[in-house]
Amino acid sequence: DVKVTQSSRYLVKRTGEKVFLECVQDMDHENMFWYRQDPGLGLRLIYFSYDVKMKEKGDIPEGYSVSREKKERFSLILESASTNQTSMYLCASSPSDQGRLAKNIQYFGAGTRLSVL
Amino acid sequence: GDSVTQMEGPVTLSEEACLTINCTYTATGYPSLFWYVQYPGEGLQLLLKATKADDKGSNKGFEATYRKETTSFHLEKGSVQVSDSAVYFCALSGTGRRALTFGSGTRLQVQP
Numbered sequence: 001d002v003k004v005t006q007s008s009r010y011l012v013k014r015t016g017e018k019v020f021l022e023c024v025q026d027m028d029h030e031n032m033f034w035y036r037q038d039p040g041l042g043l044r045l046i047y048f049s050y051d052v053k054m055k056e057k058g059d060i061p062e063g064y065s066v067s068r069e070k071k072e073r074f075s076l077i078l079e080s081a082s083t084n085q086t087s088m089y090l091c092a093s094s095p096s097d098q099g100r101l102a103k104n105i106q107y108f109g110a111g112t113r114l115s116v117l
Numbered sequence: 118g119d120s121v122t123q124m125e126g127p128v129t130l131s132e133e134a135c136l137t138i139n140c141t142y143t144a145t146g147y148p149s150l151f152w153y154v155q156y157p158g159e160g161l162q163l164l165l166k167a168t169k170a171d172d173k174g175s176n177k178g179f180e181a182t183y184r185k186e187t188t189s190f191h192l193e194k195g196s197v198q199v200s201d202s203a204v205y206f207c208a209l210s211g212t213g214r215r216a217l218t219f220g221s222g223t224r225l226q227v228q229p
Contacts, residue, residue, distance in 0.1 A: 004160070031215055042121075042206060042219040043161075050215060058216060090160060094215075104149055104210035106217060108160035 003027070004109040006091050012115045019078040021112050023091030030096040032074035033106065034058075034066065037088040046089075049074055050096070081116045088113050119144040119211040123220035126204075130197055130227050138192040138223045140181075140207035148209040150174075150183050150190040151217065155204040164192075164205070197227045 007022035025032065031050050035043040045058030047066040055066050063085060067075045074093075078085055092106040124139040142148065149168045153161040165174030170185035179194045190207060207220040 033216055035219075040221055042123075042221040043208075043217075044219075045216045048216055092161075104215070104217065105151075105163055105166065108153075108162070110158075110160040 004091055004093055004107050006089075006109040006112050008112050009110065010113050010115075012117065013078075013081050014117055015082060017078075017081050017116075019081050019114065019116075021076040021078075021089055021091075021114070023074045023076070023093075023109055024072050025074075025091075025093040025107070026072065027093065027095070027107070028071065029093040029107075030071075031094045031106075032068065033092040033094075034064075034074070034076045035090045035092065036060065037090055037111070043090060046076065081114075083116050086114060086116045119148070119209060119214070119218040121207050121209055121218055121220035123205075123207050123223050125221075125223070127224040127226055130225070132199055132227055132229055133196045134227075136192070136194040136197045136201075136225065138205055138207075138225070140190045140192065140220060142188050142190065142207075142209050144188075144209055144211045144218075146212035147185075148211045150181070151208045151210070152179070152181055152190070152192050153206045153208060153219075155206065155222075157203070161206065197225070199227050199229055201225060202227045 033048040034046040049068040065077045091109040094106045152164040154164045165176040167174040167183035173182045208217040
């Protein structure tokens with residue numbers, strides 16, 4: 001089974017702190033994603049990476065950055081945490097080529113619930 | 118751009134009732150469509166998918182049919198169980214976009 005592991009289930013940080021959220025996948029997937037989940041808004045894409053050291057902004061990148069130094073690991077960084085970044089953060093991965101019948105299936109971690117006080 | 122609209126929740130049903138969760142989408146080209154489920158305290162799991170018009174995805178008694186003429190992908194189950202209580206997300210994979218576009222999610226609560 002594909003496994004996507006997020007390092008923390010719950011985090012509590014203070015405003016202005018630098019926060020690192022870590023995600024590791026064990027299936028050699030090329031693509032990795034960070035989403036933010038908020039009630040009534042569904043999941044919104046923050047950043048994604050399609051290869052080591054490669055990244056692209058998603059729909060809501062402001063206030064976030066990412067790092068992908070190794071294929072299996074994708075980190076989300078909050079440079080200076082703010083209260084409006086209190087949310088559930090979900091990491092996902094997918095292989096680049098899934099064939100015609102399995103187009104773009106993504107595999108998710110359990111999520112990190114971040115509270116910024 | 119692409120978008121997905123789901124019916125508002127929460128949906129509360131008694132065990133063995135029929136379920137329909139509506140999902141409509143806007144996208145160019147021929148997107149793939151998905152339903153993901155999120156059980157309490159967990160991440161999202163793929164429930165079912167359809168990759169072209171008139172395809173029917175099915176899994177665990179749930180079904181959804183890709184209707185291009187109505188741009189819909191409604192989730193249905195004939196008899197729900199308490200264990201089906203979860204949040205259900207409709208999503209699409211648009212042309213040339215690696216990430217998924219999600220609906221807002223629909224919480225389902227099934228009472229014994």
